[in-house]
Amino acid sequence: MGAPPDPAQVSDQEEDGGGIPGDGVDNANGTMQPSQKLPGRLLNIPLSNVERLRSTLSSVSLTELIELVPQLRSRSSTSADGHPDKKKLFSVQDFFRYAEFEGKRFFEELDRDGDGQVTLEDLEIAMRKRRLPRRYARDFLRRTRSNFFSKSIGWKQFLSLMEQKEPTILRAYTTLCLSKSGTLHKNQILTSLKSVGLPANEDNAAAMLRYLNADSDGSISYGHFRNFMLLLPSKRLEDDPRNVWFEAATVVAVPPPVEISTGSVLKSALAGGLASALSTSLLHPIDSMKTRVQASTLSFPELISKLPQIGLRGLYRGSIPAILGQFSSHGLRTGIFEASKLVLINVAPTLPEIQVQSVASFCSTVLGTAVRIPCEVLKQRLQAGIFNNVGEAIVGTMRQDGPKGFFRGTGATLCREVPFYVAGMCLYAEAKKAAQHVMKRDLEPWEIVAVGALSGGLAAVVTTPFDVMKTRMMTAPPGTPVSMQMIVFSILRNEGPIGLFKGAIPRFFWIAPLGAMNFAGYELAKKAMIKDESESRE
Structure with a gap:
């Protein structure tokens, strides 16, 4: 400066009648030149x-x-x-x-x-x-x-x-x-x-x-x-x-309560449900490969060699409960996430943004996951080849395990989902800020998608052990008592620590696009809805 x-x-300068060059002051009479x-x-x-x-x-x-x-x-x-x-x-x-x-x-x-x-x-x-x-x-x-x-x-x-x-x-x-x-x-x-x-x-x-x-x-x-x-x-x-x-x-000023708009929450839920359902339907074959690797002693290369025998129809087994479960649970999760953030802003306006996101993500993930678990049990039993169709899976599970059979693996699922979504949402938010800081501009839509994919993939790898335990519990023979402790000891004894990360590679490539759709796609879909609404008003 x-x-x-x-x-x-x-x-x-003042005493001599001078002026600073270009300031518009006439040296003779101390008035401004009109041209300056x-x-x-x-x-x-x-x-x-x-x-x-x-x-x-x-x-x-x-x-x-x-x-x-x-x-x-x-x-x-x-x-x-x-x-x-x-x-x-x-x-x-x-x-x-x-x-x-x-x-x-x-x-x-x-x-x-x-x-x-x-x-x-x-x-x-x-x-x-x-x-x-x-x-x-x-x-x-x-x-x-x-x-x-x-x-x-x-x-x-x-x-x-x-x-x-x-x-x-x-x-x-x-x-x-x-x-x-x-x-x-x-x-x-x-x-x-x-x-x-x-x-x-x-x-x-x-x-x-x-x-x-x-x-x-x-x-x-x-x-x-x-x-x-x-x-x-x-x-x-x-x-x-x-x-x-x-x-x-x-005086500590108290902000007025933030109105929780029903329309806004419903838009968030719809955007989240559609984004998750679309990505699930496209990537279901990769999820099936991951489930087959985790539920058996096969390695990933061995499974690849058997793909001609499994066929495309075999890879899409369990897709109906998977899509329905993801649409309902993720729609509910994103709707609760937005509502929880608004409530937290009212109740604790001084909370840092990252804490607001973490608490809201925790609450929404627990409730959203609870809705999806029955669909997840049916999906994984179909993927593992235990049943041939959805109707057979429902009847067989009810007959052999009763209603509680539809909630087998709930603890392992929550242990996987809660850290995944909390870490994923926070990682996505912080990675997006870091990318904006490096580029010194707002991110393009494709860049937001890339950040979402990377965040989802990394969070997926970290939570793979819980995913392995969930798969083993849900695909265990009906009527067989299982627990997380039994599964962990069995894996460590027979396969070693590396067994807890079975399917990490296909899980990364399955979750990365899901992360792009769930994290970034949800944000872009919600913006599109808001934009369409504002244009229709105009």
């Missing part, structure tokens, strides 16, 4: 610091700045009549330089990873630190971003918003009881509180100083105040700044 100009040199555009050029001059701003108050007061700032911003090429004199121009020039310097420093504070982009998560953390409602972060991003699909803002967008709000914030600052240097100390804060009938005591004044990160001398400058006001929605700027500051510093 360059070093700030030396105050003595600026003073000499002052506001745009001021921000290109090296920035000032707080002390330089304070030193100009002898030339122009902050009250006068309120009138000068919008005036200079709106004028571009007018007559010289009516323009402020040269000393006032230098004062306003310092104000612009100071304002941009403080704004740049605040932008860098918000940009936690230093990539030049402020994301929604960055804004949410900033709001949480200042005990402001979480919804302010979304409002700030929505007002500042360059387009509807952008998920972050750069310095140019931040500067544009800053310039729009500057006159309003400056006017609000001057309503406070300022010192001669244009700052606020504890005494000025107490006077300001008394003037509007708020509790004026030492504790409240100290809390308000701490809230705006007062300087070491216990003073609040315009920069401190403006950074706070920039984060507020436009409607809040219309309120008395003393009330707004006092409320934020001394």
